[in-house]
Amino acid sequence: MKQLMKHMREKMKVKVALKISQLMGRTIPCDIPEQLSQKYLSESRGEYIPIGEMDLIHFIRAFNKKERTIKDENTKMLFQILGSMNPKDLN
Numbered sequence: 001m002k003q004l005m006k007h008m009r010e011k012m013k014v015k016v017a018l019k020i021s022q023l024m025g026r027t028i029p030c031d032i033p034e035q036l037s038q039k040y041l042s043e044s045r046g047e048y049i050p051i052g053e054m055d056l057i058h059f060i061r062a063f064n065k066k067e068r069t070i071k072d073e074n075t076k077m078l079f080q081i082l083g084s085m086n087p088k089d090l091n
Helices: 002-009 014-023 032-037 056-084
Strands: 039-042 047-050
Touching: 014 032, 014 056
Parallel strands: none
Antiparallel strands: 039 047
16 A cells, blocks of 8 residues: 555656556557657756656646747748738739
8 A cells, every 4th residue: 555655646657647548448559659768858857758757747738838839930930931921922
């Protein structure tokens, strides 16, 4: 019981969350182990860590931050392109 309580206090890693899901009957796609081994650059640690080793909460925040960054960069690029176009070309 002490072991179980210790694990419950630890951070939930992505790979552990998937294992729990699998134990509950969910079929995990065959490419997921490879996906979990992909590395993510942790800005706070300054090193690459496997996605499967990431804390689930950290993974969600990092994913959303990356999505926002991509969206912001795409929006900026679109405005630069539109700003460089001649208004006559838009008709």
